[in-house]
Amino acid sequence: MSRIRGKDTKPEMLMRRGLHGRGLRYRLHGKSIPGKPDIVFPKYRTVVFVHGCFWHGHGCSLFKWPKTRAAFWKNKINRNMERDREALSALKADGWRVLVVWECALKGRQRRDLAEVLDGAEAFIRGGGKPFAEIAEYESIEKRAS
Ligand SMILES: [Zn+2]
Secondary structure, X not given: OOOOOOOOOOHHHHXXXXXXXXXXXXXXXXXXXXXXXXXXXXXXXXXXXXXOOOOOOOOOOOOOOOOOOHHHHHHHHHHHHHHHHHHHHHHHHOOOEEEEEEHHHOOOOOOOOHHHHHHHHHHHHHHOOOOEEEEOOOOOOOOOOO
């Protein structure tokens, strides 16, 4: 298949391009930073993760436990979630502020407007207040019982 679309609409690309367009300069994939965040804003000591809802076990409209190989997936996804929790506490301990943008904020039936997501992200990054925030779809359905 040829790649006709000139525009990458993956959530991470949308965030990178949008935040750069708002004058926020970043580094990618901070390898030496806990959890290897997708986007790093050294000036604001802030990192952004753009999490795929399936891989990170988000209790949202995009997430569904697979019916086949159920034990394998449960184990894998629970491990990912455990790693996320560890990365978050390590980042907090190192004085990083953390924003998680979930895939469902930008994709799927309950997604938000891109501008709204970028507004929220920019306000968080520049704001310097709270240590943690996340942006997800509208009306996130019940968090799944784990
Ligand atoms: Zn989600």
